[in-house]
Amino acid sequence: MNLTKSYEFFQPEKDKSRIHIIGCGSVGSTLAENLARCGVTKLTLWDYDTVEPHNLVNQMFRQQDVGKLKVEALRDILFDINPDIKNDLEIQPQGWQGKILSGYIFLAVDNIELRRRIVEAHMNTPFIKAVFDFRTLLEEAQHYAADWSDSTMKENLLKSMQFTHEEAKEETPVSACGITLGVATTVRLICALGINNYINFTKGKGIKKYLMINGFDFLLDNF
Numbered sequence: 001m002n003l004t005k006s007y008e009f010f011q012p013e014k015d016k017s018r019i020h021i022i023g024c025g026s027v028g029s030t031l032a033e034n035l036a037r038c039g040v041t042k043l044t045l046w047d048y049d050t051v052e053p054h055n056l057v058n059q060m061f062r063q064q065d066v067g068k069l070k071v072e073a074l075r076d077i078l079f080d081i082n083p084d085i086k087n088d089l090e091i092q093p094q095g096w097q098g099k100i101l102s103g104y105i106f107l108a109v110d111n112i113e114l115r116r117r118i119v120e121a122h123m124n125t126p127f128i129k130a131v132f133d134f135r136t137l138l139e140e141a142q143h144y145a146a147d148w149s150d151s152t153m154k155e156n157l158l159k160s161m162q163f164t165h166e167e168a169k170e171e172t173p174v175s176a177c178g179i180t181l182g183v184a185t186t187v188r189l190i191c192a193l194g195i196n197n198y199i200n201f202t203k204g205k206g207i208k209k210y211l212m213i214n215g216f217d218f219l220l221d222n223f
Helices: 026-037 053-057 070-081 083-087 112-121 151-159 165-171 184-202
Strands: 019-022 043-046 090-092 103-107 128-136 140-147 210-214 219-222
Touching: 019 026, 026 043, 026 070, 026 128, 026 184, 043 070, 070 083, 070 090, 103 112, 112 151, 112 165, 128 151, 128 184, 140 151, 140 184, 184 210
Parallel strands: 019 043, 019 103, 043 090, 103 128
Antiparallel strands: 128 140, 140 210, 210 219
16 A cells, blocks of 8 residues: 555554454444554454444445445455555454453444443553544544553543443434434544544554544534
8 A cells, every 4th residue: 555645644564563443333444444544454353243224324334335244344445445454454253252452442332331341351451552432422422542551541441431331322312213323424533533542642642531522513622
C-alpha cells in the first residue's frame, strides 16, 4: 500500500504490537477501515455475528456482504484496501471467549457487561499497552481510553462501566420495530477521534482519557 500521503506523519511499523478489535459492527468495522488506511496490518478481528441488511446504513459492509460472517466480510474489505495486510490479519469468528490478549484492545461490542469482563480479565496483565472503548448513541458518542501502565486510568475505565446492559438499552434510541437507531456520521466521528488518540499514544504524546462528541449540536469535550 502506498503510504506516501501519511507516512511522514505516522509510521505504523514503529509499533509492532497487535491490535484486537472486539466487535465488528458499526464501530469495529469503521475502526478497522481507518487503521488499514493508516497502514496498520497486525489486526485481529473478533465477532461471531453475520451481516444483516440494516447493518449497511452505518457499518462498512456492502450489499454483497449480507449473510456473511462480519469478520470474513470485513477481512475481504481490508484486503481490497491494503493487500499488505494479508500476512498479518487474523479473524476470530467465535468472538472473545476469555483469551488473555497482548498489545492494544479496541472495545466495540454492544454489551457493556462483556466489555467489563474483558477489562477485568486484563487488569493485571503486563502485556496490554492501552485499551480504547467506544459507545455510540444516535447523535452523541463517547470514547474512553486508558494507558495500561497507569493503574488509575485502568481503574477509572473500569468504573465507567458500572452499569448493566439493560440500563444501557434504556438510553439507546430504537425504531418502532425495535431496531437500534444509528447513523454513519456519528460512528465515523468518534472512530476518527479514537484512532487519532491511538496514533498520538504510539507517538509518545499521551492519551486522552475521555472524549464526547455530538456531531449534530457540534459539541466536543475531552480530557
